[in-house]
Amino acid sequence: MNEKSGINGVFVIVLIAIFFVxxxxxxxxxxxxxxxxxxxxxxxxxxxxxxxxVHRDSMFEGLIDTGEYKCCLHHPCNTCLTLDPYHGEGATCxxxxxxxxxxxxxxxxxxxxxxxxxxxxxxQYFAQSIADEIGExxxxxxxxxxxxxxxxxxxxxx
Amino acid sequence: MKKEIIILVVxxxxxxAGAYLISKNEPVESSGKSNVASMGVLSGYxxxxxxxxxxxxxxxxxxxxKELGMNVNVIKTEDMDAIKNKYNIPKEMESCHTLVVDDYFxxxxxxxxxxxxxxxxxxxxxxxxxxxxxxxxxxxPGTKQGPYKIYQLIDGxxxxxxxx
Numbered sequence: 001m002n003e004k005s006g007i008n009g010v011f012v013i014v015l016i017a018i019f020f021v022x023x024x025x026x027x028x029x030x031x032x033x034x035x036x037x038x039x040x041x042x043x044x045x046x047x048x049x050x051x052x053x054v055h056r057d058s059m060f061e062g063l064i065d066t067g068e069y070k071c072c073l074h075h076p077c078n079t080c081l082t083l084d085p086y087h088g089e090g091a092t093c094x095x096x097x098x099x100x101x102x103x104x105x106x107x108x109x110x111x112x113x114x115x116x117x118x119x120x121x122x123x124q125y126f127a128q129s130i131a132d133e134i135g136e137x138x139x140x141x142x143x144x145x146x147x148x149x150x151x152x153x154x155x156x157x158x
Numbered sequence: 159m160k161k162e163i164i165i166l167v168v169x170x171x172x173x174x175a176g177a178y179l180i181s182k183n184e185p186v187e188s189s190g191k192s193n194v195a196s197m198g199v200l201s202g203y204x205x206x207x208x209x210x211x212x213x214x215x216x217x218x219x220x221x222x223x224k225e226l227g228m229n230v231n232v233i234k235t236e237d238m239d240a241i242k243n244k245y246n247i248p249k250e251m252e253s254c255h256t257l258v259v260d261d262y263f264x265x266x267x268x269x270x271x272x273x274x275x276x277x278x279x280x281x282x283x284x285x286x287x288x289x290x291x292x293x294x295x296x297x298x299p300g301t302k303q304g305p306y307k308i309y310q311l312i313d314g315x316x317x318x319x320x321x322x
Contacts, residue, residue, distance in 0.1 A: 069214050
């Protein structure tokens with residue numbers, strides 16, 4: 001009798017442990033978005049895009065207002081909103097921090113910087129962060145590119 | 159023996175719960191702020207910060223000004239060029255945001271001890287500027303990499319106000 005109630009006790013405690021772990025872990029997993037997809041037909045891409053943009057801008061506004069989305073492009077890229085963890089956890093973005101610390105930001109930021117879409121007030125940090133990604137041996141080439149794109153001399157760059 | 163197993167399971171649950179709660183309450187990593195102005199030194203001042211809607215570090219600067227007691231009204235605008243033109247801020251003095259307090263403009267991430275000095279001494283100038291976005295300044299991540307040169311401006315002309 002005592003042995004049986006002991007086993008039941010262990011069973012209950014293990015069950016509580018499983019529920020606890022599930023409660024902590026599951027919220028960080030993939031959300032089931034089937035119900036969202038049901039609301040609009042797959043072929044209605046304009047509607048999809050409209051919803052995506054409204055949702056994206058709403059996320060941007062909230063995260064930027066609290067200083068949790070610090071991109072290094074003039075107009076922030078979307079990459080860190082959806083990749084987790086990447087340069088930031090959740091939907092946050094730490095690319096600006098990576099950049100000023102001499103580290104490479106996300107791929108979209110790197111591409112944007114090379115295309116001349118980086119925040120011009122951060123130009124002194126660009127070459128070093130590009131070299132962090134592609135190799136320190138290319139620092140001179142990176143400085144030349146940044147100089148050409150952002151009206152900054154080689155000497156002014158890190 | 160079974161009692162020991164129960165104790166062990168309870169211990170694991172309590173440890174897991176503790177670890178979760180501790181990680182949840184971890185303080186947010188410092189942005190490397192260089193602000194040495196003390197709490198409340200900007201109390202009573204009304205400021206207006208003009209910033210682009212997409213600028214994250216500008217929100218950080220306004221937030222730190224608020225922490226020091228300033229009442230900051232943040233105005234988001236896509237046309238920051240109009241603000242720079244209005245206050246006659248030359249291109250080489252520009253930064254991402256412009257704060258206006260007591261008829262002075264404060265361009266960029268100027269450390270708050272310098273803002274405090276400006277507002278106390280009330281020099282006959284239009285404003286002060288810390289060009290670009292130097293690492294380690296209020297609202298900016300990273301650490302200070304060299305002295306900050308803060309300029310004073312009169313009618314678009316500028317010279318050093320202070321170097322810290």
